[in-house]
Amino acid sequence: MSSKVQILFKNIHKKDSHTYKVARDGGGYKQAEKALNMSTEDVIDEVKRAGIRGRGGAGFPAGLKWSFIPKDNSRAKYLVCNADEGEPGTCKDRDIIRYAPHLLIEGMIIAAFAVGAERGYIYIRGEFVKEAKILEKAIQEAKENGFLGDKVGGKNFRFELAVHRGAGAYVCGEETGLIESLEGKKGQPRVKPPFPANIGLWGGPTVINNVETLSSIPSIIENGGDWYGKLGVEKSSGTKLFSISGHVNKPGNYEVELGIPMKTLIEEYAGGVRGGWDNLKGVIPGGASSAVLPKEVCETVTMDYDAIAKAGSMLGSGAMIVMDKSVCIVRAIERLSRFYRHESCGQCTPCREGTGWLSQIMTRIESGKGVEDDIDLLLSIGNNIAGKTICALGDAAVGPVSGSIKAFRDEYIYHVEHGRCMVG
Amino acid sequence: MSIMQEDTQQDKPQFSASAMKQVEEIFSRYPDERRASALMPVLHLAQSEFGGWLSRPALDYVAEVVGVAPIRCYEVATFYTMYNLKPVGKYHVQVCTNIACWLCDSDNVVKVLEDKVQAKMGGTTQDNRFTLSEVECLGACINAPMMQVNDDYYENLTADRVAEIIDRLP
Numbered sequence A: 001m002s003s004k005v006q007i008l009f010k011n012i013h014k015k016d017s018h019t020y021k022v023a024r025d026g027g028g029y030k031q032a033e034k035a036l037n038m039s040t041e042d043v044i045d046e047v048k049r050a051g052i053r054g055r056g057g058a059g060f061p062a063g064l065k066w067s068f069i070p071k072d073n074s075r076a077k078y079l080v081c082n083a084d085e086g087e088p089g090t091c092k093d094r095d096i097i098r099y100a101p102h103l104l105i106e107g108m109i110i111a112a113f114a115v116g117a118e119r120g121y122i123y124i125r126g127e128f129v130k131e132a133k134i135l136e137k138a139i140q141e142a143k144e145n146g147f148l149g150d151k152v153g154g155k156n157f158r159f160e161l162a163v164h165r166g167a168g169a170y171v172c173g174e175e176t177g178l179i180e181s182l183e184g185k186k187g188q189p190r191v192k193p194p195f196p197a198n199i200g201l202w203g204g205p206t207v208i209n210n211v212e213t214l215s216s217i218p219s220i221i222e223n224g225g226d227w228y229g230k231l232g233v234e235k236s237s238g239t240k241l242f243s244i245s246g247h248v249n250k251p252g253n254y255e256v257e258l259g260i261p262m263k264t265l266i267e268e269y270a271g272g273v274r275g276g277w278d279n280l281k282g283v284i285p286g287g288a289s290s291a292v293l294p295k296e297v298c299e300t301v302t303m304d305y306d307a308i309a310k311a312g313s314m315l316g317s318g319a320m321i322v323m324d325k326s327v328c329i330v331r332a333i334e335r336l337s338r339f340y341r342h343e344s345c346g347q348c349t350p351c352r353e354g355t356g357w358l359s360q361i362m363t364r365i366e367s368g369k370g371v372e373d374d375i376d377l378l379l380s381i382g383n384n385i386a387g388k389t390i391c392a393l394g395d396a397a398v399g400p401v402s403g404s405i406k407a408f409r410d411e412y413i414y415h416v417e418h419g420r421c422m423v424g
Numbered sequence B: 001m002s003i004m005q006e007d008t009q010q011d012k013p014q015f016s017a018s019a020m021k022q023v024e025e026i027f028s029r030y031p032d033e034r035r036a037s038a039l040m041p042v043l044h045l046a047q048s049e050f051g052g053w054l055s056r057p058a059l060d061y062v063a064e065v066v067g068v069a070p071i072r073c074y075e076v077a078t079f080y081t082m083y084n085l086k087p088v089g090k091y092h093v094q095v096c097t098n099i100a101c102w103l104c105d106s107d108n109v110v111k112v113l114e115d116k117v118q119a120k121m122g123g124t125t126q127d128n129r130f131t132l133s134e135v136e137c138l139g140a141c142i143n144a145p146m147m148q149v150n151d152d153y154y155e156n157l158t159a160d161r162v163a164e165i166i167d168r169l170p
């Protein structure tokens, strides 16, 4: 593995990296120009060969997703960028938007060209007011320089791009909830199938990709899918941004090749665990929805989709939440359960009721009023939610609870037996 | 519609000419026959134009401007947490208490704020200067703990900084 390849963050340390001028001087929009001279099949083929998997959480191969868009032009097609960044722990897309908005726009031009979309939207979480303004400014600059609008790059290709701000609803990060929201409705997810590639925004074929996925595309066009495919490890190609938060000495967003050992990432990039590695209790490896991994697992696990899945969790959005030994796991998960209860959109009974029950029982245990049966009750409620709902928010609510019981059952037992937590 | 408030101050809300220009710009982002998509951005605009919150008459007005049924507008306004359906203070201080911030002692940020402005989370100060809210992850976790005051993020907070930020608000 060659180290320190920077694709997304390559230019972010330059002064005014968010401006068109600095982006263009650093090679910006060259890959859009190159792609516009390729056939759409060839563009999709490069992305497929790169093997890049979606960086928004689900890890679906981007090239394959694009290839599902019907080739006929009977219906208008759309490209949507998911910049909702709602998964607790995740704050990577924000840095791309703030420091490399033109890289994202360039990736979107290439994607739109590849699938034949004439209109695109960037759906950004509502609280990112400044970030939305940066994007709007960048879109304006791209338009003025002929990279958006009627004749993109002087070619016979039209692409209009606009920003759409959300208004505070985690579920709108789910792709079909996002589409509903973009249509001016409550963000309640749709039943799939049909998938957005067939029936998406306003009924048209729609590609939805995360900010980081789209921003990786120009490098794939520049260096080729095979080059990108060799970065990282098998089935987890490329570089990835990891947002490392919590009890580390240097929290931050770090771009590294997938497959890096978690320990290396924490120790060498994030400045190490507060109080030293041996003070580590566990790490939530892929955003709040992913199951916490105890220290023993963190010693050896590598940061790629398969390794994290094999360890019983998921790489998700790549948001690593590091917890040292002072943390009461029960309390941490109780907080997350409250989050999911608050964010359930209420359409599916198992999720609407179940997230409420999980949260109530977690609170009961945390406050010292739980009984031992509550622990299995949590697992049983979880079993009745997971896989039985319209969207994956239900599963997301279950993951942290069942994962923490698996890894830290002794803490739950201590709580119910002593009415308080182990760590004081 | 008990969650929505009637309000005399916002009896007959009306966009100014310059706000109306912004509405036109918002409309231009969507195909003409998809005007309903403009509902969320127009609600954001209305909230900032009409004093930080949306009364029932304001929602009716937005529905009329966008051309959707009022019920559509109520549905959307009640679904999303950023639309305030009750008046808020001049400064809406929102503290993230989700996991990354909690690990970095957001509890203390809450405490310092409550002491400082003399209001509880969810409440508004007597002089209407501050409304305090506890919110979910705002996507700035590597700079935890953090809070948002109106549109601005304040990150890497300490007790001293929180007090200073509050003191410095105009």
Ligand SMILES: Cc1cc2nc3c(=O)[nH]c(=O)nc-3n(C[C@H](O)[C@H](O)[C@H](O)COP(=O)(O)O)c2cc1C
Residues within 6 Å of the ligand: A053, A054, A055, A056, A057, A058, A059, A060, A062, A082, A083, A084, A085, A086, A087, A170, A171, A172, A173, A174, A175, A176, A208, A209, A210, A211, A213, A214, A391, A392, A393, A396
């Ligand atoms: C509850 C929920 C929240 C989600 N939030 C986000 C989000 O904030 N950002 C994001 O990119 N994807 C999010 N996703 C994943 C999207 O549904 C979708 O898989 C993704 O945007 C596809 O893009 P990608 O393939 O490039 O990752 C969420 C999924 C669920 C179930």
Ligand code: SF4
Residues within 6 Å of the ligand: A171, A188, A189, A343, A344, A345, A346, A347, A348, A349, A351, A352, A389, A390, A391, A392, A393, A394
């Ligand atoms: S799983 Fe939950 S959030 Fe998703 S659609 Fe069902 S009720 Fe809504």
Ligand code: FES
Residues within 6 Å of the ligand: A088, A089, A090, B096, B097, B098, B099, B100, B101, B102, B136, B137, B138, B139, B140, B141, B144, B146
């Ligand atoms: S947890 Fe506080 S900003 Fe993400």
